[in-house]
Amino acid sequence: DPAALVQALFHLGEMVTATQSVPDETLQVLGSELNYEIEVVSPEDEDRELLESFDIEFGEDTGGEEELVARPPVVTVMGHVDHGKTKLLDALRKTNVVAGEAGGITQKIGAYQVSTEVDDQERKITFIDTPGHEAFTAMRARGAKSTDIAVLVVAADDGVMPQTIEALNIARAAEVPVVVAVNKIDKPGADPSKVRGQLTEYGLVPEEYGGDTMFVNVSAITRDGLDDLLEAIVLTADAALDLRANDSMDSQGISIEGHLETGRGPIATVLVQRGTLRVGDSIVAGPAHGRVRAMINDAGESVKEAPPSMPVQVLGLTAVPGAGDSFLVVSDDRTARQIADRRSARLRAAAQAAGARRKTLDQLFEQLEKGEKQELKLILKGDGSGSVEALEEALSKIDVGDEVALQVIDRGVGGITETNVNLAAAFDAVIIGFNVRAQGKASELADRLGVDVRYYSVIYAAIDEIEAALKGMLKPVY
Ligand code: GDP
Numbered sequence: 001d002p003a004a005l006v007q008a009l010f011h012l013g014e015m016v017t018a019t020q021s022v023p024d025e026t027l028q029v030l031g032s033e034l035n036y037e038i039e040v041v042s043p044e045d046e047d048r049e050l051l052e053s054f055d056i057e058f059g060e061d062t063g064g065e066e067e068l069v070a071r072p073p074v075v076t077v078m079g080h081v082d083h084g085k086t087k088l089l090d091a092l093r094k095t096n097v098v099a100g101e102a103g104g105i106t107q108k109i110g111a112y113q114v115s116t117e118v119d120d121q122e123r124k125i126t127f128i129d130t131p132g133h134e135a136f137t138a139m140r141a142r143g144a145k146s147t148d149i150a151v152l153v154v155a156a157d158d159g160v161m162p163q164t165i166e167a168l169n170i171a172r173a174a175e176v177p178v179v180v181a182v183n184k185i186d187k188p189g190a191d192p193s194k195v196r197g198q199l200t201e202y203g204l205v206p207e208e209y210g211g212d213t214m215f216v217n218v219s220a221i222t223r224d225g226l227d228d229l230l231e232a233i234v235l236t237a238d239a240a241l242d243l244r245a246n247d248s249m250d251s252q253g254i255s256i257e258g259h260l261e262t263g264r265g266p267i268a269t270v271l272v273q274r275g276t277l278r279v280g281d282s283i284v285a286g287p288a289h290g291r292v293r294a295m296i297n298d299a300g301e302s303v304k305e306a307p308p309s310m311p312v313q314v315l316g317l318t319a320v321p322g323a324g325d326s327f328l329v330v331s332d333d334r335t336a337r338q339i340a341d342r343r344s345a346r347l348r349a350a351a352q353a354a355g356a357r358r359k360t361l362d363q364l365f366e367q368l369e370k371g372e373k374q375e376l377k378l379i380l381k382g383d384g385s386g387s388v389e390a391l392e393e394a395l396s397k398i399d400v401g402d403e404v405a406l407q408v409i410d411r412g413v414g415g416i417t418e419t420n421v422n423l424a425a426a427f428d429a430v431i432i433g434f435n436v437r438a439q440g441k442a443s444e445l446a447d448r449l450g451v452d453v454r455y456y457s458v459i460y461a462a463i464d465e466i467e468a469a470l471k472g473m474l475k476p477v478y
Contacts, residue, residue, distance in 0.1 A: 001468050008033055043346075050342055051328075054335060058252060058328060068244035071308035072113065072124035073237040074146060074271065077181075078133045078167035079153030080160075084183040085131030087220035088153055092127060095226055110257030110269040111311035112298035116230035123234045126271070126309045128256065133167045136174075139254065139324035146254055146271060146324075147174070148241055149233055152204075153181045156190035156217070160198040168202060177240045178204060179214050179232050186219040212239075245308035250329040251275035255285050256311065258320040266320040269313050270306075270327050277306040277329065282336045283314070286325030287347055289340035290317040291333060375405040376470065377429035381416050381436050388413060391434055391459055398467045406466075415439035416446075416453060425449040432462055 009016050012033060014026060022030075024040050031038035041049075051058050077085045095114045113126050128136075128146060139146045150171040154164055171178050180199060182192045196206045196215055205211020214232040218225035237243055253273035261267050268285055270277070277283075281292045293316030297303045306312040314327075318340070321327065330336050378395070382388035388411050395406055409429055410420070416431055416438040422445070424431050431446070431453040438446065438453060446453050456462040 003468065005030065046346065047343070050339065050346075054330070054339060056328065056330065058326060067246045067248060069247050069308075071243050071245045071247075072126050072310075073148040073233060073241070073243055074111075074126045074128065074309055075149045075151055075233060076128045076133075076136050076147040076176075077131050077151045077153060078136065078171065079131075079181075080155070080158070080163040080167075083153045083155040083158065083161070083164075084220045085153050088151075088181060088183060088218070089127060089129055089131055091220045091223055091226060092230070093129075095230065109296070109298050109311060109313050111271060113310065114230065116227060116234065118231050118234045124309070125230060125233055126311060128271075130256075133163075133170045137170060139256070145174075146256065147176055148243060149236060150176045150178050151181050151229070151233065152178050153183050154195045154199070155184045155187075156182050156192045156195055157184055157187045159191070159194055160202070164199075165202060168199075168204065177236050179216065179229070179236050180204065180206075181229055182215055182217045183220055185217045185224065186222045192217050243309075245274050247274075247276050247307050249275040250331075251277035251281065251306075252326065252328040253277070255321040255325045255327050256323055258322065260320055264315060266317045267313055267315060268317055268321050268327075269311055271311045272306045272308050274308060275329065276308075277312065277314075279304050281329040282331065282333045283317070283327055283329050284336045284339045284343075285314075285317060285327035286321035287340055287344040288317045288319035288321045288325075289333075289336040291336075292316050375407050376466075377407050377409045377427050378466075379420055379424050379429050379431045380408055380411040380434065381420060381431065382411075382413060382434035383436050385413050387434055387459075391432070391462060394459055394463050395466065398463065398470070406470075416442050418442045418445050421445045421449060421451050421453075424451045424453075430454065432456065434459070434462065 006016060009022075009026070009030060012029060014022070016022060027040070028038050048058065077089055079085050092114060093112050095116070108129060110130065111126060111128050113124050115122055115124050117123070136147060136150075150167070152164065152167055152171070154160060168178065180195070182195045184190055185192055196209065199213075200206070200209060200211070204213045206213055206215040208215070214236055216225055216229045216232045218229050251272055252275060253271050255268045255270050258266065258268040266288065268288070270285065277292065277295070279292050279295055283290060283292055292314055295303050295306060295315070296313040297306075298311060303312060330339065380388050380391055382391060392408055392411060395408065398406060409427055410423055412420075415436045416433050418441060420431055421442050423429065424446075431451060433453060433455045435457050437455070443453070445451075454462075454465070456465075
């Protein structure tokens with residue numbers, strides 16, 4: 001009962017209204033006051049629990065030491081604007097062709113792999129094809145660890161700039177080792193040793209000065225130093241990281257890009273982090289699911305398998321996952337659909353809790369409270385004329401005093417339609433669905449118009465909620 005909660009908080013010295021958000025700590029205090037144990041759960045925890053209920057562990061290499069094989073490093077290019085991140089990524093992509101990999105014509109899928117020879121060994125490197133640290137931080141914010149190494153691009157003619165330092169701090173916070181690409185060395189005013197001196201002041205000391213950071217002079221235009229840069233990345237990975245993954249388990253990883261393509265449906269580029277992804281696998285990616293129908297690599301070729309650190313486009317999903325969404329292979333299509341359904345439901349609930357829907361009811365109550373509005377308008381929809389009548393009768397008996405009035409402006413049997421939603425929008429009404437759901441695009445329309453639709457399956461729950469909300473809104477009497 002919101003009114004009771006408001007009162008309890010009042011006694012704890014917190015003045016709040018029934019629709020106000022309170023910090024976690026206040027909730028904890030309120031909980032212990034009322035003898036409840038409050039557990040604050042993050043979306044990540046919730047997802048982990050969801051997967052655990054299907055006996056799936058995400059993000060852990062399962063299997064023993066002997067099942068781990070070396071995997072290529074995954075690299076993000078960061079640095080100040082105009083220092084040449086995009087040009088460098090383009091130039092590096094072409095080393096693929098130089099290395100003589102099949103296909104020749106590369107396709108932009110959001111990430112690509114190049115090969116380089118280090119100590120007579122063929123080594124691969126995966127580049128995330130989105131320059132800048134925004135994508136990096138966005139994925140990071142969602143708990144996705146996409147990057148092993150950051151290449152910090154600094155233009156030799158411009159030197160260290162604010163975003164250079166910002167990118168450096170982000171890489172440090174993520175505990176990702178940095179390789180510095182001193183770019184534009186072909187330019188007349190280039191002063192690569194100045195860049196080294198500047199970054200030394202920020203604690204990034206070049207190897208040649210006795211530090212442990214590799215600096216490489218490059219030109220994205222003349223292609224000078226590109227092979228050295230690739231070698232520096234491999235050497236840094238070998239020295240600082242133990243990049244191994246189990247390649248035989250069910251595949252897991254992250255989605256890094258996605259879009260809808262006419263004729264082909266949702267297309268997502270995923271980066272395999274563990275296991276080997278195969279055509280035919282049942283997969284969940286964020287709230288999307290499906291069976292991998294085909295996979296396309298960065299050379300535009302169709303492939304049947306993708307081992308750890310390999311980016312591939314996946315066809316066959318039901319929807320487009322977001323950048324940073326995790327993906328995982330599960331035992332069968334049914335499990336995939338169940339997990340995806342649970343995730344979508346949760347996303348919808350979260351959006352609902354945070355967004356327009358609740359705000360409208362809250363706003364209405366707020367207006368009621370302020371005396372700007374004296375009535376709450378309702379539209380009732382139910383599964384039978386008997387239940388709609390019963391609901392309306394029960395609602396009419398709510399004693400809300402003289403200050404406000406409840407008015408049912410429309411009622412009917414059947415699902416909630418777009419017409420109902422439009423009417424509700426026009427009159428600032430709330431829609432009550434009793435044992436019925438929204439039909440067709442009605443739910444979408446309600447979201448767009450900010451119409452509050454509430455669903456109930458028992459009459460007293462509907463009555464209780466409306467009564468409690470109304471009373472919570474009326475001026476508290478102590
Ligand atoms: P970003 O904002 O860091 O992605 O920078 P861009 O890759 O868009 O490059 C900015 C400008 O610098 C463009 O005009 C590039 O052609 C130019 N540029 C990039 N790398 C080099 C280089 O190595 N040498 C020269 N001379 N120009 C470069």
